[in-house]
Every structure is written in C-alpha cells, then in structure tokens.
Amino acid sequence: MSLGRRLLFGALLLLPTPLLAEETLTLGVFAYRPEAVMEARYRPLAEYLGAQLPEHRVELEVMSLDEIEEAIAHRRLDLLMTNPSHYLEIRSRNSLTGALATVINVQHGQPVSSLGGTMIKAAGNDEIQRLEDLEGRRIAMPGRRFLGGYQTHALELMDAGIDPRRGITPMITGSHDAVVAAVLAGEAEAGFVRTGILERLMGEKELTPGRLEVINPQRLASFPFAVSTRLYPEWPFVVMPQVAPSRVRQIAVALFTLEPEHPAARAAQIAGFAPPQDYLPVENLARRLRLPPFDAMPDFTWRDIWQRYAGVLLGFAAAGLLVAVLLVMLARRNRLLRQQRERLSLLAGVFTHSHEGVMITSPNGELLEVNDAFSQITGYARDEALGCNASLLGAGRHAASFYADFWQQLKLTGHWDGEVWNRRKNGEIYPQRLTISAVTDSAGAVQRYVGLLSDITRLKEHQRALTHAAQHDALTGLPNRALLADRLRMAMAQANRSAERLAVVFIDLDGFKAINDTHGHEMGDRLLVALAERMQGELRASDTLARLGGDEFVAVLLDLASGEEGERVLERLLAATAAPVEVAGRRLQVSASLGVAYYDAADGGDEDQLLRHADQAMYRAKEAGKHCFRVHGVTSQQEERPIRAPASIISEETR
Amino acid sequence: MHRRDLLITLAALAAAPLSLAGCTPAEPLTIGLHPWPGYEPLYLARAFGWLPDEIMLQEGGNAGDSLAGLRRGEFDGAALTLDEVLVARSEGIPLTVVAVCDDSVGADMVLARPGITALTELAGHRIAVEQTAVGNLMLSQFLAAAGLTRDDLEVIDMAPNEQLAAWRTGTIEAAITYEPTASRLLREGAVRLFDSSQFPDVILDVLAVRQDRLTGRKAALSALVAGHFHGLDHLRVSPQDAMRRIGAWRGLGFEEVRASYAGLELPGRAGNRDYFGPQGDLVRAARLLNEVMVANGQLVRPDPLEALSTPRYLPDIGERA
Numbered sequence: 001m002s003l004g005r006r007l008l009f010g011a012l013l014l015l016p017t018p019l020l021a022e023e024t025l026t027l028g029v030f031a032y033r034p035e036a037v038m039e040a041r042y043r044p045l046a047e048y049l050g051a052q053l054p055e056h057r058v059e060l061e062v063m064s065l066d067e068i069e070e071a072i073a074h075r076r077l078d079l080l081m082t083n084p085s086h087y088l089e090i091r092s093r094n095s096l097t098g099a100l101a102t103v104i105n106v107q108h109g110q111p112v113s114s115l116g117g118t119m120i121k122a123a124g125n126d127e128i129q130r131l132e133d134l135e136g137r138r139i140a141m142p143g144r145r146f147l148g149g150y151q152t153h154a155l156e157l158m159d160a161g162i163d164p165r166r167g168i169t170p171m172i173t174g175s176h177d178a179v180v181a182a183v184l185a186g187e188a189e190a191g192f193v194r195t196g197i198l199e200r201l202m203g204e205k206e207l208t209p210g211r212l213e214v215i216n217p218q219r220l221a222s223f224p225f226a227v228s229t230r231l232y233p234e235w236p237f238v239v240m241p242q243v244a245p246s247r248v249r250q251i252a253v254a255l256f257t258l259e260p261e262h263p264a265a266r267a268a269q270i271a272g273f274a275p276p277q278d279y280l281p282v283e284n285l286a287r288r289l290r291l292p293p294f295d296a297m298p299d300f301t302w303r304d305i306w307q308r309y310a311g312v313l314l315g316f317a318a319a320g321l322l323v324a325v326l327l328v329m330l331a332r333r334n335r336l337l338r339q340q341r342e343r344l345s346l347l348a349g350v351f352t353h354s355h356e357g358v359m360i361t362s363p364n365g366e367l368l369e370v371n372d373a374f375s376q377i378t379g380y381a382r383d384e385a386l387g388c389n390a391s392l393l394g395a396g397r398h399a400a401s402f403y404a405d406f407w408q409q410l411k412l413t414g415h416w417d418g419e420v421w422n423r424r425k426n427g428e429i430y431p432q433r434l435t436i437s438a439v440t441d442s443a444g445a446v447q448r449y450v451g452l453l454s455d456i457t458r459l460k461e462h463q464r465a466l467t468h469a470a471q472h473d474a475l476t477g478l479p480n481r482a483l484l485a486d487r488l489r490m491a492m493a494q495a496n497r498s499a500e501r502l503a504v505v506f507i508d509l510d511g512f513k514a515i516n517d518t519h520g521h522e523m524g525d526r527l528l529v530a531l532a533e534r535m536q537g538e539l540r541a542s543d544t545l546a547r548l549g550g551d552e553f554v555a556v557l558l559d560l561a562s563g564e565e566g567e568r569v570l571e572r573l574l575a576a577t578a579a580p581v582e583v584a585g586r587r588l589q590v591s592a593s594l595g596v597a598y599y600d601a602a603d604g605g606d607e608d609q610l611l612r613h614a615d616q617a618m619y620r621a622k623e624a625g626k627h628c629f630r631v632h633g634v635t636s637q638q639e640e641r642p643i644r645a646p647a648s649i650i651s652e653e654t655r
Numbered sequence: 656m657h658r659r660d661l662l663i664t665l666a667a668l669a670a671a672p673l674s675l676a677g678c679t680p681a682e683p684l685t686i687g688l689h690p691w692p693g694y695e696p697l698y699l700a701r702a703f704g705w706l707p708d709e710i711m712l713q714e715g716g717n718a719g720d721s722l723a724g725l726r727r728g729e730f731d732g733a734a735l736t737l738d739e740v741l742v743a744r745s746e747g748i749p750l751t752v753v754a755v756c757d758d759s760v761g762a763d764m765v766l767a768r769p770g771i772t773a774l775t776e777l778a779g780h781r782i783a784v785e786q787t788a789v790g791n792l793m794l795s796q797f798l799a800a801a802g803l804t805r806d807d808l809e810v811i812d813m814a815p816n817e818q819l820a821a822w823r824t825g826t827i828e829a830a831i832t833y834e835p836t837a838s839r840l841l842r843e844g845a846v847r848l849f850d851s852s853q854f855p856d857v858i859l860d861v862l863a864v865r866q867d868r869l870t871g872r873k874a875a876l877s878a879l880v881a882g883h884f885h886g887l888d889h890l891r892v893s894p895q896d897a898m899r900r901i902g903a904w905r906g907l908g909f910e911e912v913r914a915s916y917a918g919l920e921l922p923g924r925a926g927n928r929d930y931f932g933p934q935g936d937l938v939r940a941a942r943l944l945n946e947v948m949v950a951n952g953q954l955v956r957p958d959p960l961e962a963l964s965t966p967r968y969l970p971d972i973g974e975r976a
Contacts, residue, residue, distance in 0.1 A: 116896075159703075219903035221900075
C-alpha cells in the first residue's frame with residue numbers, strides 16, 4: 001500500500017461514522033421456542049435483510065415478551081417479529097407503523113399464513129376424547145401470553161363451556177418444546193402448543209410420530225398442520241416508528257422479494273412474507289378473552305344498557321312497580337286484617353266469657369256454634385250440641401201455638417225475646433230468658449240465627465220470694481191482709497157462682513198482750529206461730545187463714561154445707577187456740593174471740609164490708625166475755641149457748 | 656274498575672315486555688339448504704354452534720331437493736334463488752324473503768371443454784343444464800349472447816352435483832353450473848365461456864320462509880338470520896379459517912374456495928337492508944325475473960310480488976352476535 005493510499009485510508013477512518021460505518025438495525029424476535037433454535041432459524045433472515053439494505057447491518061435479538069417490551073421502551077428495537085396478540089398489545093401502548101408484512105409459513109411446500117393451536121395428549125390416553133373432557137385437567141402450556149400456545153385454545157375452551165382460567169389446572173412451561181416434553185413425560189395430561197410445533201419437532205427428529213395425539217382435530221383444507229382451534233393470521237413483521245420511511249420501503253421490498261427457496265427463508269422455515277393480514281380476528285379473540293389491551297372492563301353507559309335491554313328493563317320496572325303496588329295493598333290488607341282480628345278476638349272474648357249462653361244456628365235451627373255458658377246452662381257440651389237442632393233444648397211445656405207465634409214474629413221482625421221453659425241434658429226443666437235475632441244477607445235472606453239465653457231459675461225464685469213476702473206475714477208465713485183480700489175476692493166470686501156458703505172468721509186472741517208483756521215479744525211471737533199452725537191444722541186445704549197483724553187472724557171458710565158445719569169449725573178453732581202451748585219450756589195459754597160473717601151473694605157487698613162485719617161480730621164476742629164466737633146479724637139473745645172461757649185460761653192470763 | 660281486574664291488567668302489563676324479550680316457546684324451524692358459497696355462512700354458523708337447537712338445517716344435494724321439501728310441506732323455509740322463490744310462490748307456497756345471501760356476479764357460468772373458446776363453437780355439443788329457473792335463465796341468456804337457438808345444442812337435464820362424473824366419463828362437453836361444481840370442473844381443465852356477471856342483480860340467492868309457518872317461530876327465524884350474518888362475519892374477518900373449513904366440507908383447496916367467492920357479492924347486515932323495501936333491489940330483480948320467466952314459460956303469469964320480502968328479521972345494523 002502506498003503512502004498516499006495509507007493517508008487516504010486514515011482520513012477515511014477519521015470521517016464521521018455515518019458516511020462510512022454501517023448503520024445497525026436491531027431485529028427482535030420473540031423466542032417462542034428455545035433460544036438456540038430461534039437463533040439458528042432467524043440469523044440467516046437477519047443477514048439477508050442486512051445484505052438487502054445498503055450500508056446497513058441487521059442484528060438479531062431473540063427475546064422474551066417482557067424483554068421485547070423493555071427494548072421497545074428504550075428504543076433498542078427497530079424491527080420486530082412477535083405473535084399477533086402481543087403485537088396488538090404493544091400497538092396499543094406504542095405508536096407503531098403497523099404491520100409491514102405477515103409471515104408465510106410453509107410445510108412440505110404448502111404455504112400458509114395462518115396459525116392456530118394444537119391440543120395434544122399422550123397417545124392412548126382415552127380419558128380425554130373431546131374438548132369438554134379437558135375440564136379440570138392438568139394442562140401444560142408455554143404461557144398465557146402465547147397466542148398459539150394458550151389464547152387460541154382458551155377461546156375454544158370458553159365456547160365448550162370451560163372457564164380457561166379456573167376450569168383447568170395450568171402448568172406453565174415457558175416454551176412449546178417444554179410443553180411437548182411435559183406431556184410425553186406424563187407431567188401433564190394435555191398440552192397446548194401452536195400449530196406447526198409437532199411437525200417441526202418431528203422434522204427435527206425430536207419427536208417420534210405416534211407418541212402424541214391431537215384433541216379436537218379440525219378439518220381444514222390446504223392446512224398442513226394438525227390444528228385443534230380456529231385459525232388466526234400468522235406473525236406480523238413490524239417496523240418501529242423511528243426507522244426512516246425510505247428504509248421501511250427498502251425493508252418491505254426485501255421481505256416481499258424473499259423467495260421460498262432462499263437459504264434465509266429455508267432456515268427460518270418460512271415461504272417468505274405476504275402483505276399484512278387483517279389482525280381483527282386476533283383483536284376479537286383478545287376482546288372475548290379480555291386479554292390486554294382489552295382487559296379493562298368496557299365502559300358501559302346507561303344509554304348502552306338502555307338501548308340493549310330496554311324491553312327487559314321496562315319489564316323489570318313494570319314488574320317492580322306491580323310488586324310495589326301489591327306490597328302496599330298487602331300492607332293495607334294486613335293492617336285491616338289485624339284490626340279485624342283484634343275486633344274479632346274482642347268479640348270472641350265476649351262470646352267465650354259471656355255468662356249468657358250464645359248459640360248460632362242455621363236458618364233451619366241447626367246449631368253451628370255455642371259458647372261455654374251455653375254448655376253450662378244447658379248441660380250439653382259444645383261437641384254434643386253442634387249439628388243438633390235447637391229444638392233439642394225444648395221442654396215440651398209450650399203449646400204448638402206458642403212456637404207458631406214465635407216463628408211468625410221472628411220471620412216478621414227478625415227478632416224475638418221472651419221466656420221459655422227448657423230442659424237441661426239431665427232432664428231438669430228450667431225457665432230461660434231467650435233472645436233470638438236473625439242475621440240476614442244483603443238480599444234479606446236469613447243466614448243465621450243468633451240466640452242469647454240465660455237461666456232465670458234464680459230470678460224466678462227471687463221473684464217468687466218477693467211475691468210471697470209481699471203477700472204473707474213474715475212471722476207465721478200466713479197470707480197477709482193483701483193476699484187475704486185477694487183470696488176473699490176470689491172466694492166471693494166463687495160463692496157468687498156456686499151459691500155456696502162463705503164464712504169469714506175474725507179471730508182475735510184474748511190476753512195475748514199480757515203474754516207479751518210478761519214473757520217478752522219473742523215468746524209472744526213463738527206463741528203466735530204455734531197457734532197459727534194449730535189453727536191452720538183445723539182448717540181444710542181450701543180454707544184460708546191469714547194474719548192481719550198483732551194477734552188478729554182471719555179465716556176464710558169456703559164451701560160450708562151448713563151453719564152447723566161452720567159452727568163445728570168455729571168450735572175447733574176455739575179449742576185449738578185455747579189449748580196450752582209449750583214454748584221454751586213454759587206452758588202458755590190464751591183464748592180467742594171469734595167474729596163470723598157469712599157472705600150472702602144476694603146481699604152483695606165487698607170484702608171490706610164482710611171483714612168489717614166479722615170484726616164487729618168479734619167485738620161482740622169480746623164483750624160477751626171472750627173465748628166465744630158471735631155471728632154477725634145474730635143478736636145476743638138469739639145466741640143459744642153462751643160461750644164461756646175456761647177458767648184455766650183466765651187464770652193463766654191473770655197470773 | 657274492580658280491584659281484581661286492575662291487578663290482572665297490571666300483571667299483564669308487567670309481563671308484556673318480558674314476553675316480547677323472548678319468552679315465546681321455541682318451535683323447531685326446518686330449513687332446506689344445499690351447498691352453495693352464498694349459503695356457507697349458515698353451515699359455518701351451524702359448525703360453530705351459533706344456531707339455536709330449534710333450527711334444523713336439512714341438507715340436500717341441490718336446489719331441487721329444497722324445493723321438493725317445501726312442496727312436501729317438510730320445510731318451513733329454504734335457501735333458494737329468487738327465481739325459485741317465484742316458482743314456489745306460483746305453486747301456492749307462500750314464501751317471503753327474509754335475507755339476501757348473495758348476488759351472483761359471475762358465480763353462475765357456462766363451462767366447456769378446453770379447445771372450445773368461442774360461444775358459437777358450442778353448437779352441436781351436449782350441454783348439462785339443471786332444469787331450474789337459473790339453469791334456464793343462464794341458458795337463455797347464453798344462447799342470446801351466442802346468437803344460438805335451443806335447437807343448436809343438445810341440452811341434457813343434469814344438476815351440478817352430477818356434472819363432475821358426467822364430465823369425467825365424457826358424457827357432456829359443456830355445463831351450466833355454479834360452485835362448488837364449477838371449481839371442480841375448472842380443476843379438470845374446463846374453460847369459462849360465459850357467466851352471470853353479464854347480467855348482474857338478477858340471480859339473487861335468498862333465505863325464504865313460509866309466511867304461514869311463522870307462528871311461534873319468529874324468535875327462531877330471527878336467530879337463523881342472525882346466525883347467517885354471524886357466519887358471514889367469520890367468513891369476512893377470518894377467511895383463512897372459514898374458507899379452509901368450507902374447503903374441507905366441499906373437497907376443495909383454500910384457493911379454490913377463495914376463487915368460488917370471486918363471482919359473488921355477499922351483502923352484510925347493512926347491505927341487506929338495501930335489497931328490501933318497495934324501491935329495493937329485490938323487487939327490481941323480481942320484476943326482471945317476472946319478464947324473463949314468463950317469456951320463457953317458466954311462469955304462467957307474473958308474480959304479483961305481494962309480501963315478497965320482509966326486513967323485520969334482519970338484525971339491527973351494528974349488532975353482533
């Protein structure tokens with residue numbers, strides 16, 4: 001070399017590098033297979049590109065997905081070959097120039113620019129036949145970010161109803177080759193690899209044909225690989241935005257002019273590059289699987305929801321409204337029911353605890369309901385009474401006409417009340433106060449009868465006692481003046497009809513005052529009682545003995561056959577009163593003066609007159625010396641036998 | 656109002672939107688279907704489970720099978736060409752179009768043995784023609800374009816699914832055909848002489864149902880139409896996947912399937928709406944078909960076109976299943 005030439009060379013060395021030194025472009029390739037394999041396959045392609053680009057050198061970098069992203073972030077990559085889903089992911093984060101070309105794969109001379117997934121299992125594993133059989137299996141896969149190694153499979157699993165995240169047990173191996181090894185070694189029941197892997201491994205004599213079987217094989221024309229999924233576009237060749245447009249054109253020319261027979265294509269096992277395919281299927285896949293960049297939940301607006309589900313939403317709203325309306329109505333009903341229940345329980349309390357018997361009957365008298373008081377009064381328990389007719393209670397004391405009137409009034413006015421005689425279960429007949437009301441419906445037809453019944457036996461007794469007290473003398477129990485007048489009137493009326501003799505005897509005890517004064521009122525009273533009993537004993541049942549008060553008695557003698565019969569009675573009375581009486585160990589003796597008045601229907605006159613006459617006759621007897629009787633209308637002279645008081649009586653009186 | 660009546664009314668009001676939201680009992684809906692690229696979205700929908708269970712797709716070999724099923728009363732609807740719908744309506748089957756599956760813009764074609772390059776060279780040869788409206792329509796349009804008459808050709812009644820075998824045995828020199836047979840014949844070396852792109856907007860493939868069978872099936876029908884569009888979405892967005900599946904079903908390669916769609920326009924949700932209505936393309940196409948078919952004797956009298964179509968089962972634009 002001459003000096004001049006040496007100087008020139010030295011000068012050239014000192015010139016700024018762009019003029020002289022080659023520019024370096026870095027081609028990043030995703031290592032979907034072991035790095036050594038990738039290096040061997042793609043170095044010739046890098047060299048080919050370098051050779052095609054004037055003054056450029058292309059350096060190959062085989063990288064993992066993360067390394068690729070790191071390198072892009074630092075602008076260390078100019079060219080990139082990676083899987084389509086990763087391409088979409090980095091495209092969403094970086095401004096790329098888009099895919100420049102799509103790889104054309106080749107197998108046995110068959111070019112193909114699609115890839116898919118191949119699901120594999122060990123040959124003879126009969127447990128896994130269909131896609132659905134993969135559920136819950138331990139499945140080897142290179143990684144979840146591998147399109148052919150996981151994502152294409154995941155969509156098919158989803159369509160078969162298996163959740164690709166939770167429905168299987170993943171075994172992440174990092175590379176396709178390791179997946180095949182894991183399945184062969186039995187570490188995984190199935191494996192996910194991309195299309196072409198099996199054929200390549202068999203071509204490299206790494207895999208003996210027949211040891212693996214493909215699950216869910218797809219029948220596809222002109223596709224040289226076993227495939228289990230649908231197909232997606234092959235890898236894109238991407239140029240980073242910092243590469244000059246003129247350089248991009250040169251790269252494109254180099255890619256598209258790469259012939260299948262070229263050593264670089266052969267080494268890479270491709271048939272060259274085709275114009276970029278539409279990566280929409282990959283995008284749709286990523287969307288379905290919610291892979292990056294579609295892993296964020298889509299922004300749903302209310303408007304979207306409305307547009308999509310308007311009918312259903314309206315239906316739900318209407319149904320909700322209906323439910324609300326029904327709930328309000330239900331609440332109101334419940335409140336009403338509660339009030340009614342309270343009222344009912346109040347009424348039921350009255351029904352149950354009333355001392356008045358209550359019975360509810362059908363229109364024809366059948367007992368439908370009775371209360372406890374009913375049972376107590378009638379003696380019939382509720383179970384016995386229900387279903388029976390209310391006529392069960394009747395005592396048969398009333399005439400048919402009574403019941404006819406009863407029904408007539410009930411039908412006419414819807415109400416009846418009165419007293420009836422009924423019979424208890426034990427046969428006892430008792431008086432009863434009964435109130436019956438008809439319950440009618442809106443049309444006026446009788447639905448029920450409600451009867452209130454009370455036992456008025458005691459009331460009746462009390463009434464009788466009162467009446468008795470009003471008509472009788474409290475001391476002797478004999479009729480008093482009022483009852484006497486009554487009886488006398490009746491007797492007179494009877495005498496008027498029968499023309500029988502009627503005598504009124506006025507009896508006044510002689511010397512009774514002295515007994516009272518001597519022995520006290522109590523002894524006197526007891527004497528009066530004893531004498532009253534005696535006198536009563538001397539009279540017939542049809543006769544009446546009354547006490548007017550003090551020591552005055554009146555006897556009404558009925559039906560006297562003759563004056564003699566009357567006199568015999570008078571004699572007996574005189575004897576009865578005059579006989580001694582033993583009271584509290586003492587012998588007491590009095591006598592009586594009797595005045596008799598006979599009633600003559602022809603003479604007329606009232607009972608007072610008759611009594612007066614008897615009274616007057618009695619005074620005459622007193623005047624005549626007591627212990628005798630005098631008859632009204634008969635003079636003293638006419639009296640045949642003067643009645644003498646026994647000496648003993650006198651003596652007793654005077655003692 | 657009595658309170659009880661009020662309650663009943665309230666309950667009915669509340670329940671009404673719920674029943675509208677889809678509480679009607681599901682009656683099975685039977686649809687006649689046969690292989691045709693425009694109907695593949697329905698096959699895709701079935702394969703991916705996008706159709707409810709009450710929809711029964713009855714698969715026949717060709718359109719004739721679907722028509723026969725309709726005539727027997729076994730089908731509640733079918734995927735047919737519009738002219739077949741008109742024929743069925745003329746026979747008293749009250750079909751109404753609920754969706755347009757595709758518009759043939761070249762998918763129906765006349766294929767001939769290699770060496771025959773001009774239309775007129777077909778004179779005197781045997782041509783397989785399906786005795787359907789489309790077959791006849793294609794034939795009449797082809798004859799008109801070639802300046803030939805029906806007597807210049809030996810017309811053999813043969814449905815497309817029988818044509819491949821006939822082609823291989825040399826029974827026919829030409830065929831009026833459509834996919835998937837067209838691709839198979841092209842693979843055998845057939846050449847295309849004529850296709851429906853010469854007269855677009857006439858051969859429409861539609862989904863038609865019997866109006867008298869819709870009671871209790873409206874939800875299923877909406878789901879069927881939605882399933883078609885779901886399948887169509889997949890075909891459009893993931894053609895690499897969808898066309899490979901179709902290829903596997905029909906015995907075609909991926910590229911052949913892709914080629915089979917070259918002559919078809921598959922209107923989506925929005926595009927479908929343009930076909931409906933009094934000024935829509937459906938009515939216009941039906942009027943044109945009325946003329947052609949009455950002239951060819953395929954229809955005795957023009958279809959009155961009443962209740963020919965209804966857009967009420969189309970999903971809302973933008974709605975995705």
